[in-house]
Amino acid sequence: MTKITSSGESEISGLSATIQDYLSLLYVMERDGEAVVGSRLAELLRVTPPTVTNTLKRMTRDGLITMDKSGTHLTEAGWEAARVVMRRHMLMEWMMRATLPWSKLHSEAHHLEHAISAMTEAALLEQLGHPQTCPHGNPLPGCEEAVAGWVPLTQITLGQTATLRRIHELAEENADLLAFLERNGLLPGATLRVSEILPFNQTITVEVEGRAVVLGNAAAKYLFVE
């Protein structure tokens, strides 16, 4: 069984990369009040539902989550470990910001985040000036206040101008979507105007840098603006 201290610095080095990936997704879902559903996890992690079930059982055994009638939830130790995983992931994204295209940061950070130590994490935080969000605008654990005022693009009315601030963590899992957004200049900081809303079509068209970009509601709900 993996030893995780419930206070102070979590020792996550004993957790496999797979468990760390599960922890970060469970963290995002619980933080946002989204029910943890096995099939949804399977889709996001690109594994089969039985694989998810087995891994969740292992995590229950190791004291990271609880599973009962009320659903699947992180334990105190699970939260603690997940916060460390998330923070290291986001710091890795920032570290590669000058080197890689924005749309590649998330997937590359996934390879590196499992290898950094608490010492490197602290040094990076310092060097990066304690960022409150990742390069996609998602909050570092403990910085949720920083993004609380931003609303999903689906809540913006026709003709309104807004600044794109955040591409939600669950959208970061979709590499094709990230590449599409980057290609069309839809990065945090971009100014956009909602030029057409077609509810029957489930699309929202935005103008960005003089170009019209059509987004499906499924993607638009993950873009947060100010």
Ligand SMILES: [Zn+2]
């Ligand atoms: Zn990411």
Ligand SMILES: [Zn+2]
């Ligand atoms: Zn990110």
